[in-house]
Amino acid sequence: IMLADLCRVNDMKAHKINVVVNRVGGAFGGKETRTSVLSNAASVAALKLGVPIKLTLDRNTDMTMQGQRHPMYSTYKIAFDDKGIIHAMDVQYYLDCGWSLDMSNGVCDKALLYCNNSYSIPNISAVGHLCKTNLITGTAFRAFGTPQGFLTIESAIEKVANYLQKNTEEIRYINLYKMDGNKTAYGYKFG
Numbered sequence: 413i414m415l416a417d418l419c420r421v422n423d424m425k426a427h428k429i430n431v432v433v434n435r436v437g438g439a440f441g442g443k444e445t446r447t448s449v450l451s452n453a454a455s456v457a458a459l460k461l462g463v464p465i466k467l468t469l470d471r472n473t474d475m476t477m478q479g480q481r482h483p484m485y486s487t488y489k490i491a492f493d494d495k496g497i498i499h500a501m502d503v504q505y506y507l508d509c510g511w512s513l514d515m516s517n518g519v520c521d522k523a524l525l526y527c528n529n530s531y532s533i534p535n536i537s538a539v540g541h542l543c544k545t546n547l548i549t550g551t552a553f554r555a556f557g558t559p560q561g562f563l564t565i566e567s568a569i570e571k572v573a574n575y576l577q578k579n580t581e582e583i584r585y586i587n588l589y590k591m592d593g594n595k596t597a598y599g600y601k602f603g
Contacts, residue, residue, distance in 0.1 A: 417452055421452045445551060446478045454466070478551065483550070487503070500534070504539050507519060523561035526561040529561070531588060
């Protein structure tokens with residue numbers, strides 16, 4: 413709960429505010445940054461009526477109010493040999509952040525960190541672009557940018573397989589990190 417918001421809407425000092433929250437569940441993004449809508453309404457009502465206030469949203473309303481996964485458009489160039497071994501990849505991510513930044517930096521970071529999924533690609537360039545639009549703001553949402561990153565590399569793997577007329581699973585397998593000393597882009601060594 414954003415204490416500064418509660419202080420502002422109720423014109424109170426922080427030491428005068430006591431918030432009791434039962435179990436909330438996983439941090440599915442909206443709970444990190446979007447709680448002010450409900451906590452502000454509950455606090456104003458509680459002060460006006462002089463009784464505790466409980467607000468509960470049905471799942472549909474919760475999903476509508478709290479935000480969704482960032483839509484993302486990606487482009488890539490991929491270099492591979494006749495066997496299907498990927499030697500290099502250049503990827504550009506364009507995240508639709510909506511009208512405000514919210515959690516977009518972290519979501520973009522995760523997409524970049526996991527752009528190669530579990531594949532050993534020795535040369536990678538990945539750039540994320542945070543795009544302001546007139547749509548609802550995206551937020552952190554289950555896996556926090558990782559699915560967007562994974563989707564791009566998996567799409568590339570399928571295109572490599574189709575181009576070489578090989579089985580997609582074969583291309584995936586030969587490009588997986590091996591436990592024989594492969595290193596990640598961050599220098600972590602397997603094996």
